[in-house]
Amino acid sequence: MKEPLVPVIPMSHTAHIRSHRKPRRSATSSIALRAGVAGGVLSMAAAGASASASAAEPVTQTIELPTLTADMSAQVAQSAAATQQAAANYELRAERDAAAAKAAAEAKKDLAAAKKAEAKKKAAEAARKAAAERATRSTERATLSASTSASTSTSVSAPASGSVATVIAFLKAQVGDAYVMGATGPNAWDCSSLVQAAYKQVGVDLPRVSQDQSMAGTDVPLSSVQVGDILYWGGKGSAYHVGVYIGNGQYLDAANPSKGVVIQDLSGYPASGAVRVL
16 A cells, blocks of 8 residues: 655745744634633623622521510619619718708807807906906095095104005005006006005105115014015115015015016015015
């Protein structure tokens, strides 16, 4: 059997040189590619349509709420009642606290008013008492001045036996007056001005200062001192204080700024010496 003959096709002289052009895709490949792309697009469209159809379907599953039982209703009602009671108790407590605070403020105000009224009452009483004492002193001084004028008109050089009583009466009328250094009455004295004024009531003129008054009259031992004798403290001629003995171990003097004119016990402040001018 004879082999078939192969036709010989003459080649171009450039056939051995490779072309720089990209090889063209065959029509079959292009058709296959196009068919694949179209199939993918159709698949995506079908999936979207399926999803839309699924989304549009109504949900048939339901969620059941818990059933409100009688026990739960009782608990809710009890809780509400407890809350309401607590609110009522709180409001009542607030009202009581406010009432107590108001009562305390009113009591404090009443107490302050009572104290103020009591203070005014005491001040008025003190003023009335002071006025009464001043009136009494004025009366005693007027009476003493009148009796002194009568006694001095009869005997100035030699006072009568009642002169000592006049001196003591004048001194006692000044008890409670103030002590002021250098003052000479009628409501404030120092020690020597009071003694000088007392003896002047019976016509006896004494020196103004305590040093000179300790040198007046006759020296008297303290063991023999009598009512109306002048007591002095310090050395004779250099005494720094004077007073008058009024009997029963007491003397009267203008003591100091804190005491004023007072009656004191001689035992508490023994004198240095005494002189007698009546």
